[in-house]
Amino acid sequence: MRIATTLLIPAALMIGASCSSSTSAAPKPAAAPAPTAVAPAAGAPAAAGGRGAAPPPLTLEQRTARADSITAARAVYVKQVMASIAGKENLPAGEVFKNIQLMKSVPAGQLVTVMDQGIGRGTGKGCNDCHITTDWASDTLARKKTARTMMGIVNDINMTLLPKMGPGRGGAPRTIQCLTCHRGGQAGRNVTIP
Numbered sequence: 479m480r481i482a483t484t485l486l487i488p489a490a491l492m493i494g495a496s497c498s499s500s501t502s503a504a505p506k507p508a509a510a511p512a513p514t515a516v517a518p519a520a521g522a523p524a525a526a527g528g529r530g531a532a533p534p535p536l537t538l539e540q541r542t543a544r545a546d547s548i549t550a551a552r553a554v555y556v557k558q559v560m561a562s563i564a565g566k567e568n569l570p571a572g573e574v575f576k577n578i579q580l581m582k583s584v585p586a587g588q589l590v591t592v593m594d595q596g597i598g599r600g601t602g603k604g605c606n607d608c609h610i611t612t613d614w615a616s617d618t619l620a621r622k623k624t625a626r627t628m629m630g631i632v633n634d635i636n637m638t639l640l641p642k643m644g645p646g647r648g649g650a651p652r653t654i655q656c657l658t659c660h661r662g663g664q665a666g667r668n669v670t671i672p
């Protein structure tokens with residue numbers, strides 16, 4: 479696919495995660511509950527009319543607990559995948575993994591960091607929301623395919639549209655990332671972006 483995509487995506491997705499440029503697992507919040515342990519907020523009855531009633535908003539504590547638990551669950555998978563590619567972290571992802579269509583030339587270890595810090599954190603999702611975790615290469619889940627489209631959108635905006643505005647503050651390129659729109663999964667409360 480386009481070279482630009484392979485070059486750009488990691489940089490764009492990594493913004494905001496610059497403090498952890500290593501590919502080791504993200505720091506784990508202490509004793510987070512199992513990923514599924516956080517119950518939705520007490521079930522209020524559906525709002526009258528309109529399309530599907532939105533669940534009641536989570537409290538700040540509930541949101542934090544949910545995010546912590548998803549982050550901890552991702553860290554477990556990151557460790558697992560990193561162990562499975564030990565010694566090959568710096569080889570191109572396209573050679574190490576089976577089904578890379580966009581990020582072929584990104585180092586394999588860095589791809590995993592992008593998955594965790596850029597994509598997972600940015601959308602507030604767990605690895606298992608997009609992947610069959612016993613077969614990472616599988617495109618079975620629709621969300622993984624949507625995510626690929628989204629990566630293309632982010633890339634086009636960063637490579638083609640934003641540069642028309644000229645450099646940003648301090649001469650740095652202007653970029654957006656998953657987090658810009660998805661707000662770590664919080665956007666869905668008020669707008670339609672999940």
Ligand code: HEC
Pocket residue numbers: 552553555556559574575576577578579580581582590593594597598601603604605606607608609614615616621622623625626
């Ligand atoms: C929002 C969806 C999404 C989430 C969440 C996500 N991924 Fe991915 N993942 C993708 C997409 C899309 C690709 C394919 C990228 C490409 O084609 O360049 C991919 C590719 C991969 C691959 C390469 C598999 C192969 O053999 O081709 C691995 C390994 C992987 N992801 C691990 C993870 C891990 C570990 C996590 C959690 C820390 C994670 N992913 C979270 C969407 C996601």
Ligand code: HEC
Pocket residue numbers: 597600601621622624625628629632654655656657658659660670671672
């Ligand atoms: C410019 C804003 C924007 C950016 C940046 C963006 N998205 Fe999206 N995303 C959207 C919109 C809009 C939708 C559709 C929302 C709807 O249908 O209500 C969407 C939907 C999705 C969905 C399908 C809904 C779901 O939860 O299954 C996934 C997955 C997704 N985005 C992943 C990503 C990933 C991964 C990135 C970063 C590579 C990203 N998005 C960057 C705006 C954005």
